[in-house]
Amino acid sequence: MIREVALVIDNELFYFFLLIALILIFERRNEKRVRIFSAVVLGGLLGLSLKEYFAVPRPCAPACDGYSFPSVHASGAFALMAGFIRKRSFPFFLLFALFVSWTRIYLNVHTLEDIIAALPVGLISYYIVWRVDQWRKRS
Numbered sequence: 001m002i003r004e005v006a007l008v009i010d011n012e013l014f015y016f017f018l019l020i021a022l023i024l025i026f027e028r029r030n031e032k033r034v035r036i037f038s039a040v041v042l043g044g045l046l047g048l049s050l051k052e053y054f055a056v057p058r059p060c061a062p063a064c065d066g067y068s069f070p071s072v073h074a075s076g077a078f079a080l081m082a083g084f085i086r087k088r089s090f091p092f093f094l095l096f097a098l099f100v101s102w103t104r105i106y107l108n109v110h111t112l113e114d115i116i117a118a119l120p121v122g123l124i125s126y127y128i129v130w131r132v133d134q135w136r137k138r139s
Contacts, residue, residue, distance in 0.1 A: 006103035015073060019080055022096070026089050035129055036083035043079035043125035047072035047118065060108045070117035071110045074101045078122025097122075 009015055019040055027033045047070050056069035077097035084093045101118070104110035 002106070006107050009073070009100060009103050010107060010109070015076070019076055022080065022093075023083075026084065026087075026093075031133075032083070035133055036080060036126075039079040039083060039122075039126040039129040040076045042129060043075040043122045044072050046121050046125055047075040050117075050121065056114075058109050059111055064109060068110055069114050070121055071101065071104050071114045072118075073104055074110070074115050074118035075121040075125070077101065078119050079125045080122075082123050082126035 009018070020037065023033050023036050023040075027036060050070055051067040051072070054069045055067050058064050058066060058068040074097070077100040081090070081093040081097040084090045101115040104115060105112060
C-alpha cells in the first residue's frame with residue numbers, strides 16, 4: 001500500500017494537482033492562495049534549475065533517468081508547508097512535506113542530501129514570493 005501511494009505521488013501531474021487541491025482546501029484567502037501557489041511554482045523552477053546545474057545522477061541510475069539534486073517534489077512540499085507556518089494546519093503540512101520527502105527516498109529516486117537541499121529551496125521560494133508581495137503592497 002505504501003509503495004502504491006509513493007508511486008502516485010511520484011507522478012508529476014498528479015502531484016501538481018494535489019498541491020493545488022491542498023492550497024484550495026486549506027487556504028480561504030485568494031491572495032494567500034496565489035502567494036502559496038507562486039512559491040510552489042518558484043520552488044519547482046529553482047529546483048529544476050539546480051538539477052541541471054549540478055547534474056547529479058539519481059540513486060537508481062541507470063534504471064531511471066533525470067537528475068537527483070535537489071528534489072523538486074520535496075521543494076514544492078516545503079514551499080507549501082511554509083505557506084501554512086502560522087496556521088493551525090501547519091502540523092499537517094509539516095507531516096505532508098516529511099511524507100513526500102520520505103517517499104522520494106523510499107522509491108530510491110533521491111538521497112537524504114537531495115531532500116535536505118530541497119528544504120531551503122522551498123523556504124527561500126516562499127520567502128521571495130512573500131517579499132515581492134510585501135513590496136508590491138507598498139507600491
